[in-house]
Amino acid sequence: MKIKHYILLTFIGSLMFTSCESDLDVELRDPNITLADEIFTSEEAYRQALSGVYANLSLTSLTGPGDSNIAGLDPGTGQYMRGLFNLQNLSTDETIFTFENDPGIRGVQRNSVSSENVLLRGVFSRAMFSVALSNEFLRQSTDQLLQSRGIPTGEFAKFRAEAKVLKALSYYHLMDLFGKAPYYDETMEVGFTQGEELSRTELFDLVEGLLLEARENLPVGNTSDYGRIDQGVADMILAKIYLNSEVYTGAPRYTEALNKCEDIINAGYSLVSDYQFNFLADNNTNGAQNEIIFPIANDGQTTQNFGGTTIIIQGQVGAQEQNGESLGVNPGGFGGLFRLRPQFAQKFTQNSLFVNDGRNLIISENRPIELEVTDPNTGFITTKYSNRTSSGGFGADRTFTDTDFPMFRLADVYLMYAEAHLRGGGGDAGTALNYVNALRERAFGDNSGNINSAQLSLDFLIDERARELYWENHRRQDLIRFGLFTGNQYIWAFKGGPETGTSIDGFRALYPIPAASLATNQNLTQNPGY
Template sequence: MKYLYKLSYLVVFAVMFTACMDDLDQSPTDPDVFTEEDVFASADEAKSALAKLYAGFALTGQTGPAGDPDITNLDEGASQFTRLLFVLNELPTDEAVNGWGDAGVPNFHQMDWSAGNDFLEAMYYRLALEVSYCNSFIDNATALNSDTDVQYYIAEARFLRAYAYSYLMDFFGNVPIVTSVSTDLPMQSTREEIFTFVEAELLEVQDLLPDSGATEYGRVDKVAAWALLSRIYLNAETWIGENRYSDCVTYSEMVISSSYQINTTDANGNGNAYDELFLADNDSNGAQNEFIFTANFDGINSTTYGGSTYLVFAAIGGDMVASEYGVNGGWAGNRVTKSLVEKFNDAITASDSDGYPTAWSDSRAMFYTEGQNYEIETISNTFTDGYANVKFKNIKSDGSTGNDVNQTFVDTDVPLIRVAEIYLNYAEAVLRGGGGSNTNAVTYINELRERAYGNSSNNINATNLNLDFVLDERARELQWEGFRRTDLIRYGYFTSSTYLWPFKGGAANGVGISSYRVLYPIPTSILTVNPNMTQNSGY
């Protein structure tokens, strides 16, 4: 099940550029040298190269957690995609805080980042590098296109490139569209042009990818294209000013009718299976049936200081016992604000002597409260300020720990697209006038709530279903999975004073900020090397 990421260690090239002079266009004479020609000599070898494209969303280099990185001059662990996704899409919101004083981290809480922020630079480079990997693969694999498997590989590469561009569009707005390896400085494209490109790619590859569930775990099929279309159509009005909610409904329905299903029964045969989505064996305990696209990790074969290792270790501190979460220590960083905890107020079953909640009937309220303060007085290295979140663990369904006997690296795969998101996309698009069925929307929401509560006692009806309810349900269901900033922007809450949370805009009680911050700035380093680029407004 970890096949693709084991293979990535066999791939020793990054992006190959063709020399301009014929006398430099030579192959090495050393028979031990593995060249690009060897990589694309057959479909089997091409699959190893494909693994590198998937690994671009999970790993950071060629040798493991540190050393020989894909991106130089940056902290390698902090340059990993899902870790960066957490920083950019969770830390500036009501779902998370981090007390580390590392340069650039406090700016996300304060919402005063600049074009020189290291994390913004790292995310831009990570996504642009993924595009380059995909372009190189597509260019080279085309020679093997008569092979059916290679046709699938090329379609997968095109999906992964579109996925990377969906985030470049979300975070930075206007970036170049590059579809082949070149040393020419690209021209800047508009957000509308990027949206059109991503949409067109997904519409085309949906018929070129394998059928639903027809490929091995860790690789995408046509349902991934439908799911990403659902996502970009939901955000189209925000990104390009175009109402595409009916298309969101259409493609959400296609996903929901596919072979992927909500995981409702855990490995022990019980009805409450939410927590098993985030355990170390979530590639095999039933959760995999809900995962449409994942970043895969293995504590032995694919190690990084980002990924689920970051999500588990950085959330442990204070009085918490690290071994209970399958790891050998804690980094005492990430906690939650009371705004996220308050989303579960209807499910409180116990409180402390001060009246603060300590237990909930909703299993998605995965908060550690012992010794933790409900209120955060100031964002600092004091980990006990704010409840801890123990959603991600390096524990398997049978209670054993992950594969790394030293408990240094985590096995848990990180879902990038799962069916629950599509349920919520559907409900929101229906409420925004996209057609579909209110009855079905209520049914999908209740499926998620029945899984969370273990029964139907907290189901809703049509009168309860409104846009703010869906936004809160997204927080309950998708917390810490890298959606929140995008969701708040779509609702008009991210920068406005309409909805405040602790330390929004750097103020203890929260304040509104300038609206231009719905986009991140183009990193200064990018503008320096490419004079064809102009900075986003406000920066």
């Protein structure tokens, strides 16, 4: 089952889920058991069902990119990766969205969201829909049901482990962004139970438990088919929650974070020779597949959607440059949708050292670095992602991109190891330095950008993470962990509202629970400050 080319939503369509505005209000148009017995008639049907759980990370509906199976939401707004990009990147120093009157945008990018914000509802609903799909697969794949349907158990321990990791992934995102979520598992009746609220610490325990349980039945890291979950993916989410444990639970777990980074590194992943290969239309075959620990599939023909790398690449195109052709899309793209905030651009432009940094994919010519939100010709732009291949060809479609989104990469693991070491997690100082310099040597093509041990500090790492990982859905989490997101220690353009930026209150380190979810699940409570 190669997820890139075999994504089917048979499971979603056959069970006829319609995720509504609540956290998990799903409609079953026919009795579940009757439908299930008609659907799950072979191992192949189960494989398609599991593909459907993966597909929820890419697609928005069964009927094409213009529709959504999240009721009441624009298809783009409800796409999983677009939602993460909005909440993790658009809320920070990395980028600005030109068309600020689009629903929900102003509140997110000026850090003034309310519980009515439609972008929050999109992320919360899509993540809970993923939980529902994972639970349904687990419900239908017990040994008892498999035996009653005459289906050999074979690989089902692995299939179930994959579903558990996908469930843990969505709960991880909910824990990170919202700090609470309702609990559902495969033993609970679909659509009729109001899940009990889990606190952030309880969510942490749930995510950790699911991952540790699933890990034992997964292939070792970097051995599964491209795009499928193995131990490397489980270890990556564990490393993430351990690195952020002090934020999530108040208890530091940097030693566990470092140990998980070592497990991933020892699994045999490797850096691709060219940084940008990670973000090209053939990143599933050009060598980047050995660096990308978990991709979210994008295919211009089979996974068409207005999120993922489609909106990123189309949105990178400059309004005045009309440079879409060089990025493998139509010349005008989406009309100058995204630009860089000056504080991020300066991490490359203020020091002449970074002129030759291969990660410096900024276009600045004939552009002021300062932004006017509604003027797409102000502010620098970037060409980090592309719908071109490593040989210069195009993706399969000029609107919908082939470029897989690298949710997790080995480069991040190297930087996490160094950070966990500096925060007291153990490890070796020389090893940490070598990992950082491996990324610098790739970026510069030689050792001219290497640092020494005295330069390796937390202040260095937060900027280096920005240069290496921008637009990969890590920035808000990173700024919070470093104490730079709220308050006034770090101000960027339009932070908190005004062009010059301002301090924002500490409660905004969490997003509010969407009002629609509060209305339909009386067990949920609002986060403080909202």
